[in-house]
Amino acid sequence: MSNRKWIYASRIEGQASRQAHADFPPGTYEREMSKEGFFGPAAFLHHQYPPTAWTRFEGPLQPRAFDLAKLSPTDLTPWSSHSVLHNAATDIRMWTLSANMPALARNGDGDQLLFIHAGKGSLFCDFGHLEIEAGDYVYLPRGTMWRINPADPMSILMIEATNTHFTLPDKGLVGPHAIFDPALLDAPKMDEVFRAQQSDENHEWQVRVKKRKQVSTITYPFNPLDATGWHGELSPVRINIRHIRPLLSDRYHLPPSAHTTFLSDRFVVCTFAPRPFETDPGALKIPFFHSNDDYDEVLFYHAGDFFSRDNIDAGMMTFHPAGFTHGPHPKALNNMLQQTKRGTDEYAVMIDTRDPLDVGEGASSVENPDYVKSWAASVPETL
Secondary structure: OOOOOOOOOOOOOOOOOOOOOEOOOOOOEEEEEEOOOOOOOEEEEEEOOOOOOOOOOOOOOOOEEEEHHHOOOOOOOHHHOEEEEEOOOEEEEEEEEOOOOOOEEEEOOEEEEEEEEEEEEEEEEOOEEEEEEOOEEEEEOOOOEEEEEEEEEEEEEEEEEEOOOOEOOOOHHHOOOOOOOHHHOEOOEOOHHHHHHHOOOOOOEEEEEEEOOEEEEEEEOOOOOOOOOOOOOOOOEEEEHHHOOOOOOOOOOOOHHHHEEEEOOOEEEEEEOOOEOOOOOOEOOOOOEEEEOOOEEEEEEEEOOOOOOOOOOOOEEEEEOOOOEEOOOHHHHOOOOOOOOOEOOOEEEEEEEOOOOEEOHHHHHOEOOOHHHHHOOOOOOOO
16 A cells, blocks of 8 residues: 555635645535545545535435344354345344353354454353353454353354454554553453363264355364363454543544454454544544445444444444445534534444445344434534
């Protein structure tokens, strides 16, 4: 990316701010148009009306919303979970689990990321035992055998890095300990709980392996989680969303890319966690309108008050395809330069994909068809 010779000329025409996301000409709304998400050259256009103040929006490009909390219960294997969104680079699913998995799972298609939306339980895998709870990200390297025994009913967002890996972002100038310290990544332990589960050898054990989107079942006459030790750099890890410390700027609204938690080849996973609002009088204090023509944008709402969205509750997901301008709902626009409280209190997971996503059968069954209308004629109070 750094070697590209962009067609690049920076200039100002008409009435415009010289600083992105701050000090707008009175009565205007800023829209960012950029290359490569928020990493390439960009233009910042100032409009007299909100760019989402449409009266009608027809066609497949319209924004969509799904209430994943309304999905029907699934069986006890992750490979039968509800398909939400997918493309060649990722498979996003929602899985509910209310009893112990009767068989182990292994993903041969790519690394697996579990986000625990609700519930808690014990995860057993080749590497040992982890207690997991709501708000946990659990990274499972490709090929890991695992199973979960829930203590409470669990709701799990599953994100697959198809035929590739998850990595950590380069944190650049702020250093490797910003956002979260790698010391917070907990690995499984071969503790007494893990050794106790090895003694359950009185029946056959199955491993259900997913490869090329097909499931094979391997049966053993013993518990295959029988490892006695391990060493190395590769293992599952866990980090809770409450341990993520977002980057802050009092004078500039940071783009979503500043909140990147995990990287894959063709998509990123970002985390929105509570943070103070910007305090500079001229700084934008809500997400900015942007024409993201390179990435599909997915947001899963975990907990809190989702200040830039209206009528969105925990367990819902929004999907904004690349190619149209989007931004905050009309309710949030009235607070774009002055907020009524000190900071946000939302937790959300964002997935931005470089390639277009297709909507799965699960998401289609719980779609809110009126979501696109929630911006209609969104002309707020005079600034």
